[in-house]
Amino acid sequence: MLLGAVEAGGTKFVCAVGNENGEVLERIRIDTTTPEETLSKVFEFFKEREVEAIGLGFFGPLDLNEKSETYGYITTTPKEAWRNYDVLGAFKDNFQLPVVLDTDVNAACMGEAVWGAAKGLKNCLYLTIGTGVGGGAMVDGNLVHGMLHPEMGHILLRRHSDDDFQGICPWHKDCLEGMVSGPALIKRIKGKDVMELKEEDEVWEFYAYYLAQALVNYILILSPEKIILGGGVMKQEHLLKKIQFKVKELLADYVAHDNVKDGIEGYIVLPGLGDNAGISGGLALAKKALLNK
Ligand code: ZN
Numbered sequence: 001m002l003l004g005a006v007e008a009g010g011t012k013f014v015c016a017v018g019n020e021n022g023e024v025l026e027r028i029r030i031d032t033t034t035p036e037e038t039l040s041k042v043f044e045f046f047k048e049r050e051v052e053a054i055g056l057g058f059f060g061p062l063d064l065n066e067k068s069e070t071y072g073y074i075t076t077t078p079k080e081a082w083r084n085y086d087v088l089g090a091f092k093d094n095f096q097l098p099v100v101l102d103t104d105v106n107a108a109c110m111g112e113a114v115w116g117a118a119k120g121l122k123n124c125l126y127l128t129i130g131t132g133v134g135g136g137a138m139v140d141g142n143l144v145h146g147m148l149h150p151e152m153g154h155i156l157l158r159r160h161s162d163d164d165f166q167g168i169c170p171w172h173k174d175c176l177e178g179m180v181s182g183p184a185l186i187k188r189i190k191g192k193d194v195m196e197l198k199e200e201d202e203v204w205e206f207y208a209y210y211l212a213q214a215l216v217n218y219i220l221i222l223s224p225e226k227i228i229l230g231g232g233v234m235k236q237e238h239l240l241k242k243i244q245f246k247v248k249e250l251l252a253d254y255v256a257h258d259n260v261k262d263g264i265e266g267y268i269v270l271p272g273l274g275d276n277a278g279i280s281g282g283l284a285l286a287k288k289a290l291l292n293k
Helices: 035-047 087-094 104-115 176-180 182-188 202-222 237-251 274-291
Strands: 002-008 012-019 024-031 054-058 099-103 124-129 133-139 226-230
Touching: 002 104, 002 274, 012 035, 012 274, 024 035, 024 274, 035 087, 054 087, 054 104, 054 274, 087 099, 099 104, 099 133, 099 274, 104 124, 104 133, 104 226, 104 274, 124 202, 133 176, 133 202, 176 182, 176 202, 182 202, 202 226, 202 237
Parallel strands: 002 054, 054 099, 124 226
Antiparallel strands: 002 012, 012 024, 124 133
16 A cells, blocks of 8 residues: 655645555655745645555644635645645646645654554654654544644743743744743853753753753643653753653652653653654554545
């Protein structure tokens, strides 16, 4: 079974062909420019290959309500050329195949649930901390969409008393994304090289504090069985431990489960699929679409 997957981000699109075991057999990278230019290259790639279904993990926000007139559109993105663009329609016009669209983070969550760190679990959460911050959640085996889809990066937090950083979210200033995204980090350290920051720099204390608060909220609301943290900021290896420690501290023994009490190292983890979580998730979405056809 050959499946197609697209991981669409603000700077690049990754297109891949893989199989039903989540193995990526071939991939290309396309720069994100205008929808017409970028997608014509994407379509060309898939037209030369015999895929049976295509799974799309896209930057958003997206309209994922099947009853909506603008179902399958990218909506209020800051990337102007893509605003109100019917991305699902463009694929459906070009391919007589099952095509399924979801957010990039929901796709990554799905990939991790099918083949990665949350394999076999029906309740898990994937959070990326990179250019932006966003989360995808699976509850009882289904990706959560709801009214539109969760926007976990924009939750509001209690501020660290020693932190005077303003936050850079254009809408909320000091929401989670405004405080801990990659661009927020660059602004915080004012031109210093991230790689030269010491592990004990107070910046990481702030990062752990805000990310742990976010995870505590997600744990209390969604009760995930596994939490997976991806994205460029998590390449700072020491950060994971700091977050795990802080989550335990903030939960303060209230959640009496071994995952939190003794097993936090196995509960809050990095992606099992590494940087392939998103693209494998696209394959998982395609596989599911084919099975449900
Ligand atoms: Zn925000």
